[in-house]
Each structure stands twice: as structure tokens, then as C-alpha cells.
Amino acid sequence: MLNAEPNLSQEAILLTAIFYYMAGASVASALLAVTRKNPVHSMLWVLALFLHVAGIFLLLGAEFLAAVQVIVYAGAILMFYLFVVMLFNLPEEEARPRFGNHWPFAAAVGLSFAALAWVARSGSGIAPAQTRLATESAPQGxxxxxxxxxxxxxxxxxxxxxxxxxxxxxxxxxxxxxxxx
Amino acid sequence: MLISVEVMLNAVNLSLAGFSRHLGDLRGQVLALFVIAVAAAEVGVGLGLVIALNRNKPGAAVADLTKLKW
Incomplete structure (x- = not known):
């Protein structure tokens, strides 16, 4: 990348925007996948999640991992899940309560982990301060x-x-x- | 329930790839590949179990599977 300076920063802004879209869409589709009542709809949201995560892998420079994610997860594993889900009695499944009794605990654990990640990101003592930075020149992944x-x-x-x-x-x-x- | 496991494994893969990028170390990505392989194996056995259970007792709810409790 030997472009001029403004061009480079534009590219960085574009990449950041794409990252935030991918991250937001991943979180949203994961939430939808967990909360939908119809298992097939749930599976389709998980497919959206897998594809967005593959996009994040691409942004991270892990091209092979992104390809494996699409082929193995979205291709093989998800199809398998869909076949099994279609064996179930769907109307009966939809009538059930979606969450078990312990879901507040699970939500609390998830939220506290997210808070921990946020604290680590802002670097207030929990994250190790001196980490080796990535060498941008090496063709990773x-x-x-x-x-x-x-x-x-x-x-x-x-x-x-x-x-x-x-x-x-x-x-x-x-x-x-x-x-x- | 099983699909939630897949979502969590995806989160782990994502953090592995992110740290692999951050530390400039490819081992994180290789580890993520192993996680995918293990997830595939888990799906095979887990869904085989689900099919076998479904044959004996219809329904996908984990709360109903109290027969295996002792």
C-alpha cells in the first residue's frame, strides 16, 4: 500500500466502518438467533452470524480462517443442524417457553464478561500494558x-x-x- | 441449546483470531482451526444423540430429558 496519505486514511475509515457494521450485525444476529421462537428462523440468523464473523476474519487478515468458517460452519455444520431441526415438531416447539429458569444468571455472566472486555479495552490496569504489536509487513493468515x-x-x-x-x-x-x- | 454452543465457539474463534493478529502470532489462527475441527466432531456426535433421543421421546427441550438424571 504505497498510496498517498489522504487516500490511506480514507481506506482506514472505510475499514473501520466495515468492522463496526460486521461487529454490530454479528451481535444483533446472535441475539436474534437466541431469542427467535421458530428454530428454523433461529438457524438462519445463526447463518447470518457465521457469515459476518467470516467477514471479521477477513478484516483481521485471516483469509484461510474465513474460508474455513464459510465452508465448514455455514456450509456443513449449519446444514446438518437444519436437517435435524426439521425433524422436530415445529408448532409444538414454538409453543414452548424459549428460555430455561436460569437465564438471568447466564445473562449476568455474559454482561459481566462484556464489561470485563470493555475495561480491558480501555486499559485500566487489567490488560497487560506491554504487548508486542503486530508487524504489518508480514503476510499473515x-x-x-x-x-x-x-x-x-x-x-x-x-x-x-x-x-x-x-x-x-x-x-x-x-x-x-x-x-x- | 447446541446452537448456543456454536455461537460461543465462534466468539472464542474470533478472539483467537484477534489476538493472533494483535500479537503477530499465527498459532492463534491454527488453534481456531482446531476449534472448528472439534466443533464439527461435537456436532456429529451431539446431533446423533439428539436424533436417538428424539426417536424415543419427541421434543428438543433439554428440560424434558430427565430420564438420564439419577
Whole structure:
């Protein structure tokens, strides 16, 4: 980026605006997903949430993570959820109360965590003051760099993750098999 | 309930990616990838359980599943 100064600041303003849109839309769609009565509507709001989070990943320079988010989360996991949700008796589900008895506790915990994040952001002693700043020149999150880390120091966890997925496949088949004998 | 777990995992992924960017360290993103893989495994087993439970006792409400309590 060797643009002139005003051009650069315009770009920064645009990126900031996009970030605030993505963050606000993520929070709003998460709230809607939790509060909607119809489970299918809930799932569609979660889809919006996943896509906006993928946008934030893009803004953070994590292109591969954004692609994985769209393909795995929005593509595979969400479709799976939708199929299962459609097995349920939807009118009966809509008539139920949406929240359990403990939801004030959960809301309090969530709000206090948000307050903690806010305090840490304003830097009033809780956040570590001296953190290493990102080097802007390094091409972060590119597929090659991630691959070098993934197959270098993280090779063993990678293999363990594949084993975990295999165990999950077998477990899901065992659990969902209808016993016909 | 399970989808709330997904939303929370997404929040964790987001903070991992954010700190990875802030600290200039790619390990955060790799960790987020592992979180996604584990979430996929969790979805497979969890929804298998939900289907098996739904076959025996219709409904998605966790509060109704008191049979597993002792």
C-alpha cells in the first residue's frame, strides 16, 4: 500500500466502518438467533452470524480462517443442524417457553464478561500494558504460512484432530443407527 | 441449546483470531482451526444423540430429558 496519505486514511475509515457494521450485525444476529421462537428462523440468523464473523476474519487478515468458517460452519455444520431441526415438531416447539429458569444468571455472566472486555479495552490496569504489536509487513493468515505452522509445530495436534473426527464419525453412526433386529 | 454452543465457539474463534493478529502470532489462527475441527466432531456426535433421543421421546427441550438424571 504505497498510496498517498489522504487516500490511506480514507481506506482506514472505510475499514473501520466495515468492522463496526460486521461487529454490530454479528451481535444483533446472535441475539436474534437466541431469542427467535421458530428454530428454523433461529438457524438462519445463526447463518447470518457465521457469515459476518467470516467477514471479521477477513478484516483481521485471516483469509484461510474465513474460508474455513464459510465452508465448514455455514456450509456443513449449519446444514446438518437444519436437517435435524426439521425433524422436530415445529408448532409444538414454538409453543414452548424459549428460555430455561436460569437465564438471568447466564445473562449476568455474559454482561459481566462484556464489561470485563470493555475495561480491558480501555486499559485500566487489567490488560497487560506491554504487548508486542503486530508487524504489518508480514503476510499473515496466508495459506502457505498457516500450512507451515500447521504441519510444523502443530503436526501432532493435527493428527489427533483427524483421529477425533474419525471417532466422531463412528460414534455418530453408532448412535444414529436404528436397531432393526 | 447446541446452537448456543456454536455461537460461543465462534466468539472464542474470533478472539483467537484477534489476538493472533494483535500479537503477530499465527498459532492463534491454527488453534481456531482446531476449534472448528472439534466443533464439527461435537456436532456429529451431539446431533446423533439428539436424533436417538428424539426417536424415543419427541421434543428438543433439554428440560424434558430427565430420564438420564439419577
Amino acid at each position: 496466508s495459506l502457505a504460512a498457516i500450512g507451515m505452522v500447521l504441519f510444523g509445530p502443530f503436526a501432532l495436534p493435527f493428527e489427533i484432530a483427524s483421529l477425533l473426527l474419525l471417532a466422531a464419525i463412528i460414534g455418530a453412526v453408532v448412535l444414529a443407527t436404528r436397531r432393526t433386529a
